[in-house]
Amino acid sequence: LKLKNLYSDFRPDIELIEKELEKSLESDSPILREASMHLLHAGGKRIRPVFVLLSAKFGNFDLSLVAKAAVALELIHMASLVHDDVIDDSDMRRGMPTVKAQWNNKVAMYTGDFILARSLQYISSIEDEGLHQALADTMIEIVKGEFIQIEDQFNLDQGIRDYFRRIKRKTALLIASSCEMGAIAAGAEQKVVWRLKRFGYFVGMSFQIVDDILDFTATEKELGKPAGSDLTNGNITLPILYLKDDQVAGPLIIKALNGSISDNEMKTLLQYIRSSDSLKKAKKISDLYLQKALLEVENLPEIPAKNHLKQIALFIGKRKF
Ligand code: 2DE
Ligand code: MG
Ligand code: MG
Ligand code: MG
Numbered sequence: 001l002k003l004k005n006l007y008s009d010f011r012p013d014i015e016l017i018e019k020e021l022e023k024s025l026e027s028d029s030p031i032l033r034e035a036s037m038h039l040l041h042a043g044g045k046r047i048r049p050v051f052v053l054l055s056a057k058f059g060n061f062d063l064s065l066v067a068k069a070a071v072a073l074e075l076i077h078m079a080s081l082v083h084d085d086v087i088d089d090s091d092m093r094r095g096m097p098t099v100k101a102q103w104n105n106k107v108a109m110y111t112g113d114f115i116l117a118r119s120l121q122y123i124s125s126i127e128d129e130g131l132h133q134a135l136a137d138t139m140i141e142i143v144k145g146e147f148i149q150i151e152d153q154f155n156l157d158q159g160i161r162d163y164f165r166r167i168k169r170k171t172a173l174l175i176a177s178s179c180e181m182g183a184i185a186a187g188a189e190q191k192v193v194w195r196l197k198r199f200g201y202f203v204g205m206s207f208q209i210v211d212d213i214l215d216f217t218a219t220e221k222e223l224g225k226p227a228g229s230d231l232t233n234g235n236i237t238l239p240i241l242y243l244k245d246d247q248v249a250g251p252l253i254i255k256a257l258n259g260s261i262s263d264n265e266m267k268t269l270l271q272y273i274r275s276s277d278s279l280k281k282a283k284k285i286s287d288l289y290l291q292k293a294l295l296e297v298e299n300l301p302e303i304p305a306k307n308h309l310k311q312i313a314l315f316i317g318k319r320k321f
Protein backbone atom coordinates (compact mmCIF):
# COMPACT_ATOMS: atom_id res chain seq x y z
CA LEU A 1 0.00 0.00 0.00
CA LYS A 2 1.70 3.14 -1.24
CA LEU A 3 0.65 6.74 -0.80
CA LYS A 4 1.82 7.39 -4.36
CA ASN A 5 -0.79 4.98 -5.75
CA LEU A 6 -3.50 6.57 -3.64
CA TYR A 7 -2.72 9.93 -5.19
CA SER A 8 -2.50 8.65 -8.78
CA ASP A 9 -6.07 9.69 -9.75
CA PHE A 10 -5.33 13.33 -9.06
CA ARG A 11 -1.59 13.38 -9.74
CA PRO A 12 -1.68 16.49 -12.05
CA ASP A 13 -3.45 18.51 -9.33
CA ILE A 14 -0.90 17.43 -6.72
CA GLU A 15 1.95 18.30 -9.05
CA LEU A 16 0.55 21.77 -9.56
CA ILE A 17 0.29 22.26 -5.81
CA GLU A 18 3.84 21.00 -5.36
CA LYS A 19 5.10 23.50 -7.96
CA GLU A 20 3.16 26.25 -6.22
CA LEU A 21 4.74 25.25 -2.90
CA GLU A 22 8.19 25.61 -4.47
CA LYS A 23 7.24 29.03 -5.77
CA SER A 24 5.83 30.09 -2.43
CA LEU A 25 9.19 29.73 -0.71
CA GLU A 26 11.14 31.81 -3.22
CA SER A 27 12.82 34.77 -1.60
CA ASP A 28 15.58 37.19 -2.43
CA SER A 29 17.03 36.27 0.95
CA PRO A 30 19.15 33.18 0.22
CA ILE A 31 19.01 31.96 3.81
CA LEU A 32 15.20 32.11 4.02
CA ARG A 33 14.89 30.37 0.70
CA GLU A 34 17.41 27.65 1.53
CA ALA A 35 16.21 26.97 5.06
CA SER A 36 12.55 26.73 4.08
CA MET A 37 13.24 24.70 0.90
CA HIS A 38 15.32 22.39 3.09
CA LEU A 39 12.19 21.31 4.98
CA LEU A 40 10.01 21.24 1.85
CA HIS A 41 12.46 18.89 0.12
CA ALA A 42 12.81 16.67 3.19
CA GLY A 43 9.48 15.19 2.07
CA GLY A 44 6.26 14.70 3.98
CA LYS A 45 3.00 13.08 3.01
CA ARG A 46 1.24 16.32 1.96
CA ILE A 47 -1.87 15.04 3.70
CA ARG A 48 -3.24 18.54 4.33
CA PRO A 49 -3.07 19.77 0.70
CA VAL A 50 -4.60 16.50 -0.45
CA PHE A 51 -7.52 16.96 1.93
CA VAL A 52 -7.98 20.56 0.77
CA LEU A 53 -8.02 19.35 -2.82
CA LEU A 54 -10.42 16.44 -2.33
CA SER A 55 -12.77 18.46 -0.13
CA ALA A 56 -12.95 21.19 -2.76
CA LYS A 57 -14.30 18.63 -5.22
CA PHE A 58 -17.55 18.76 -3.26
CA GLY A 59 -18.12 22.35 -4.40
CA ASN A 60 -17.45 24.32 -7.58
CA PHE A 61 -13.93 23.14 -8.16
CA ASP A 62 -11.47 25.79 -9.37
CA LEU A 63 -7.94 24.40 -9.23
CA SER A 64 -6.12 27.73 -9.16
CA LEU A 65 -8.13 28.83 -6.12
CA VAL A 66 -7.95 25.47 -4.40
CA ALA A 67 -4.18 25.29 -4.92
CA LYS A 68 -3.83 28.60 -3.05
CA ALA A 69 -5.68 27.19 -0.03
CA ALA A 70 -3.77 23.90 -0.24
CA VAL A 71 -0.43 25.72 -0.25
CA ALA A 72 -1.53 27.90 2.66
CA LEU A 73 -2.39 24.85 4.78
CA GLU A 74 0.85 23.00 4.04
CA LEU A 75 2.83 26.17 4.80
CA ILE A 76 1.13 26.61 8.18
CA HIS A 77 2.00 23.02 8.96
CA MET A 78 5.62 23.57 7.90
CA ALA A 79 5.95 26.81 9.89
CA SER A 80 4.67 25.07 13.00
CA LEU A 81 7.22 22.26 12.53
CA VAL A 82 10.18 24.62 12.12
CA HIS A 83 9.18 26.39 15.34
CA ASP A 84 8.34 23.12 17.06
CA ASP A 85 11.83 21.76 16.50
CA VAL A 86 13.27 24.81 18.26
CA ILE A 87 10.90 24.38 21.20
CA ASP A 88 11.50 20.61 21.37
CA ASP A 89 15.21 20.93 20.66
CA SER A 90 14.88 18.30 17.90
CA ASP A 91 17.80 17.71 15.54
CA MET A 92 16.14 15.35 13.09
CA ARG A 93 12.89 15.46 11.14
CA ARG A 94 11.86 13.38 8.12
CA GLY A 95 15.31 11.77 8.26
CA MET A 96 17.07 15.10 7.74
CA PRO A 97 18.65 17.63 10.08
CA THR A 98 16.09 20.18 11.24
CA VAL A 99 16.45 23.85 10.31
CA LYS A 100 17.55 24.63 13.85
CA ALA A 101 20.22 21.89 13.66
CA GLN A 102 21.51 22.72 10.18
CA TRP A 103 21.48 26.47 10.83
CA ASN A 104 20.56 27.64 14.35
CA ASN A 105 17.61 28.63 16.53
CA LYS A 106 17.43 32.22 15.34
CA VAL A 107 17.40 31.19 11.69
CA ALA A 108 14.70 28.63 12.50
CA MET A 109 12.49 31.18 14.27
CA TYR A 110 12.70 33.62 11.38
CA THR A 111 12.26 30.87 8.81
CA GLY A 112 9.10 29.75 10.59
CA ASP A 113 7.87 33.35 10.65
CA PHE A 114 8.62 33.68 6.95
CA ILE A 115 6.76 30.50 6.04
CA LEU A 116 3.80 31.58 8.20
CA ALA A 117 3.69 35.00 6.54
CA ARG A 118 3.82 33.38 3.11
CA SER A 119 0.89 31.21 4.12
CA LEU A 120 -1.08 34.34 4.98
CA GLN A 121 -0.28 35.84 1.58
CA TYR A 122 -1.69 32.75 -0.08
CA ILE A 123 -4.85 32.51 1.97
CA SER A 124 -5.59 36.23 1.71
CA SER A 125 -5.50 35.98 -2.08
CA ILE A 126 -8.84 34.20 -1.72
CA GLU A 127 -11.53 36.73 -0.87
CA ASP A 128 -13.50 34.99 1.82
CA GLU A 129 -13.52 36.24 5.37
CA GLY A 130 -14.82 32.94 6.72
CA LEU A 131 -11.78 31.23 5.29
CA HIS A 132 -9.38 33.69 6.93
CA GLN A 133 -11.17 33.38 10.27
CA ALA A 134 -11.11 29.58 10.10
CA LEU A 135 -7.34 29.56 9.63
CA ALA A 136 -6.69 32.13 12.36
CA ASP A 137 -8.95 30.30 14.83
CA THR A 138 -7.13 27.04 14.22
CA MET A 139 -3.73 28.65 14.69
CA ILE A 140 -4.83 30.07 18.04
CA GLU A 141 -6.08 26.66 19.17
CA ILE A 142 -2.79 25.03 18.12
CA VAL A 143 -0.80 27.55 20.15
CA LYS A 144 -3.10 27.02 23.16
CA GLY A 145 -2.44 23.31 22.79
CA GLU A 146 1.28 23.90 22.97
CA PHE A 147 0.85 25.61 26.35
CA ILE A 148 -1.26 22.74 27.63
CA GLN A 149 1.51 20.42 26.46
CA ILE A 150 4.08 22.24 28.60
CA GLU A 151 2.02 21.38 31.68
CA ASP A 152 1.50 17.78 30.59
CA GLN A 153 5.10 17.15 29.55
CA PHE A 154 7.02 14.66 31.73
CA ASN A 155 3.92 14.47 33.94
CA LEU A 156 2.58 10.94 34.51
CA ASP A 157 -0.21 12.27 36.68
CA GLN A 158 -2.59 12.69 33.74
CA GLY A 159 -5.37 10.78 32.11
CA ILE A 160 -6.47 9.79 28.64
CA ARG A 161 -8.58 12.94 28.35
CA ASP A 162 -5.46 15.07 28.63
CA TYR A 163 -3.89 13.09 25.82
CA PHE A 164 -6.94 13.50 23.57
CA ARG A 165 -7.02 17.23 24.28
CA ARG A 166 -3.38 17.54 23.18
CA ILE A 167 -3.61 15.52 19.97
CA LYS A 168 -6.79 17.32 18.99
CA ARG A 169 -4.96 20.65 19.03
CA LYS A 170 -1.60 19.50 17.78
CA THR A 171 -2.88 17.45 14.81
CA ALA A 172 -6.61 16.96 14.36
CA LEU A 173 -7.63 20.62 14.16
CA LEU A 174 -5.33 21.47 11.25
CA ILE A 175 -6.46 18.42 9.30
CA ALA A 176 -10.10 19.30 10.06
CA SER A 177 -9.39 22.84 8.85
CA SER A 178 -7.83 21.51 5.65
CA CYS A 179 -11.05 19.73 4.81
CA GLU A 180 -13.22 22.62 5.94
CA MET A 181 -11.23 25.24 4.06
CA GLY A 182 -11.05 23.24 0.85
CA ALA A 183 -14.82 22.96 0.94
CA ILE A 184 -15.30 26.64 1.80
CA ALA A 185 -12.90 27.73 -0.96
CA ALA A 186 -15.05 25.82 -3.44
CA GLY A 187 -18.27 27.25 -2.02
CA ALA A 188 -19.60 23.84 -0.99
CA GLU A 189 -22.94 23.55 0.79
CA GLN A 190 -22.71 24.32 4.54
CA LYS A 191 -23.82 20.81 5.54
CA VAL A 192 -21.07 19.32 3.39
CA VAL A 193 -18.50 21.74 4.86
CA TRP A 194 -19.39 20.58 8.37
CA ARG A 195 -19.30 16.94 7.41
CA LEU A 196 -15.88 17.25 5.81
CA LYS A 197 -14.61 19.12 8.85
CA ARG A 198 -15.79 16.34 11.15
CA PHE A 199 -14.24 13.78 8.81
CA GLY A 200 -10.90 15.63 9.00
CA TYR A 201 -11.10 15.83 12.76
CA PHE A 202 -11.68 12.08 13.17
CA VAL A 203 -9.00 11.22 10.61
CA GLY A 204 -6.60 13.56 12.40
CA MET A 205 -7.21 11.92 15.77
CA SER A 206 -6.70 8.47 14.24
CA PHE A 207 -3.60 9.68 12.39
CA GLN A 208 -1.90 11.02 15.53
CA ILE A 209 -2.66 7.90 17.58
CA VAL A 210 -1.05 5.80 14.83
CA ASP A 211 1.88 8.24 14.76
CA ASP A 212 2.32 7.76 18.50
CA ILE A 213 2.21 3.96 18.16
CA LEU A 214 4.77 4.07 15.34
CA ASP A 215 7.12 5.97 17.62
CA PHE A 216 7.50 2.67 19.53
CA THR A 217 7.27 0.17 16.69
CA ALA A 218 9.01 1.71 13.68
CA THR A 219 12.75 1.60 13.10
CA GLU A 220 15.05 4.58 13.56
CA LYS A 221 15.46 4.68 9.78
CA GLU A 222 11.70 4.87 9.18
CA LEU A 223 11.18 7.47 11.90
CA GLY A 224 14.16 9.65 11.10
CA LYS A 225 14.81 9.66 14.86
CA PRO A 226 15.36 6.96 17.51
CA ALA A 227 12.36 4.81 18.50
CA GLY A 228 10.89 5.87 21.82
CA SER A 229 11.89 9.53 21.35
CA ASP A 230 8.44 10.73 22.37
CA LEU A 231 8.89 9.23 25.81
CA THR A 232 12.45 10.46 26.37
CA ASN A 233 11.22 13.91 25.30
CA GLY A 234 8.51 13.78 27.94
CA ASN A 235 5.68 13.36 25.44
CA ILE A 236 3.31 10.96 27.26
CA THR A 237 1.33 9.15 24.57
CA LEU A 238 -1.57 6.72 24.72
CA PRO A 239 0.45 3.46 25.00
CA ILE A 240 2.38 4.94 27.94
CA LEU A 241 -0.82 5.96 29.70
CA TYR A 242 -1.93 2.32 29.50
CA LEU A 243 1.38 1.10 30.95
CA LYS A 244 2.35 3.67 33.54
CA ASP A 245 1.09 1.55 36.46
CA ASP A 246 2.52 -1.69 35.07
CA GLN A 247 4.93 -3.41 37.48
CA VAL A 248 7.67 -3.89 34.89
CA ALA A 249 7.16 -0.92 32.58
CA GLY A 250 6.20 1.65 35.23
CA PRO A 251 9.64 2.06 36.86
CA LEU A 252 11.38 2.09 33.46
CA ILE A 253 8.98 4.75 32.18
CA ILE A 254 9.87 6.93 35.16
CA LYS A 255 13.58 6.41 34.45
CA ALA A 256 13.09 7.28 30.77
CA LEU A 257 11.30 10.47 31.77
CA ASN A 258 13.93 11.63 34.24
CA GLY A 259 16.76 10.81 31.88
CA SER A 260 18.36 8.12 34.03
CA ILE A 261 17.54 5.14 31.79
CA SER A 262 20.45 3.17 30.31
CA ASP A 263 20.55 2.08 26.67
CA ASN A 264 19.93 -1.51 27.74
CA GLU A 265 16.97 -0.61 29.92
CA MET A 266 15.52 1.44 27.07
CA LYS A 267 15.81 -1.60 24.80
CA THR A 268 14.05 -3.71 27.43
CA LEU A 269 11.30 -1.12 27.79
CA LEU A 270 10.74 -0.86 24.03
CA GLN A 271 10.59 -4.67 23.77
CA TYR A 272 8.14 -4.78 26.64
CA ILE A 273 5.91 -2.10 25.15
CA ARG A 274 5.94 -3.83 21.76
CA SER A 275 4.87 -7.15 23.23
CA SER A 276 2.30 -5.66 25.63
CA ASP A 277 -1.35 -5.11 24.75
CA SER A 278 -0.99 -1.32 25.15
CA LEU A 279 -0.30 -0.87 21.44
CA LYS A 280 -3.28 -2.99 20.48
CA LYS A 281 -5.47 -0.99 22.84
CA ALA A 282 -4.23 2.26 21.32
CA LYS A 283 -4.76 0.91 17.82
CA LYS A 284 -8.32 0.03 18.76
CA ILE A 285 -9.01 3.63 19.75
CA SER A 286 -7.43 4.81 16.52
CA ASP A 287 -9.69 2.43 14.59
CA LEU A 288 -12.75 3.76 16.41
CA TYR A 289 -11.90 7.26 15.19
CA LEU A 290 -11.33 5.86 11.72
CA GLN A 291 -14.79 4.29 11.75
CA LYS A 292 -16.28 7.62 12.72
CA ALA A 293 -14.40 9.23 9.83
CA LEU A 294 -15.68 6.61 7.40
CA LEU A 295 -19.22 7.13 8.61
CA GLU A 296 -18.96 10.82 7.71
CA VAL A 297 -17.61 9.87 4.28
CA GLU A 298 -20.52 7.51 3.69
CA ASN A 299 -22.91 10.43 4.03
CA LEU A 300 -21.14 12.64 1.49
CA PRO A 301 -22.49 13.12 -2.06
CA GLU A 302 -21.55 10.40 -4.57
CA ILE A 303 -18.56 11.81 -6.45
CA PRO A 304 -15.15 10.17 -7.15
CA ALA A 305 -13.45 12.22 -4.40
CA LYS A 306 -15.58 10.35 -1.89
CA ASN A 307 -13.78 7.10 -2.58
CA HIS A 308 -10.39 8.86 -2.54
CA LEU A 309 -11.09 10.25 0.93
CA LYS A 310 -12.11 6.79 2.06
CA GLN A 311 -8.94 5.18 0.67
CA ILE A 312 -6.69 7.77 2.29
CA ALA A 313 -8.43 7.34 5.62
CA LEU A 314 -7.93 3.57 5.38
CA PHE A 315 -4.29 4.08 4.46
CA ILE A 316 -3.76 6.10 7.61
CA GLY A 317 -4.89 3.16 9.69
CA LYS A 318 -2.49 0.80 7.93
CA ARG A 319 0.52 3.00 7.37
CA LYS A 320 3.99 1.98 8.53
CA PHE A 321 5.60 5.44 8.43
C1 2DE B 1 4.33 18.64 16.36
O1 2DE B 1 4.13 18.02 17.58
C2 2DE B 1 3.99 20.08 16.39
C3 2DE B 1 2.78 20.63 16.46
C4 2DE B 1 2.42 22.06 16.51
C5 2DE B 1 3.51 22.98 16.97
C6 2DE B 1 3.02 24.37 17.06
C7 2DE B 1 3.76 25.44 17.38
C8 2DE B 1 3.11 26.78 17.49
P1 2DE B 1 5.26 17.18 18.31
P2 2DE B 1 6.97 15.88 16.32
C9 2DE B 1 5.21 25.32 17.62
C10 2DE B 1 3.41 27.66 16.31
C11 2DE B 1 2.31 27.58 15.36
C12 2DE B 1 2.29 28.13 14.11
C13 2DE B 1 3.45 28.81 13.49
C14 2DE B 1 1.04 28.03 13.32
O2 2DE B 1 4.58 16.45 19.42
O3 2DE B 1 7.97 16.92 16.66
O4 2DE B 1 6.38 18.04 18.74
O5 2DE B 1 7.39 14.51 16.64
O6 2DE B 1 5.66 16.10 17.23
O7 2DE B 1 6.48 15.97 14.90
MG1 MG C 1 6.24 19.73 20.07
MG1 MG D 1 8.32 18.13 18.22
MG1 MG E 1 5.39 11.59 16.35
Ligand code: MG
Residues within 6 Å of the ligand: 211
Ligand atom coordinates in the same frame (compact mmCIF):
# COMPACT_ATOMS: atom_id res chain seq x y z
MG1 MG F 1 5.06 14.22 13.88
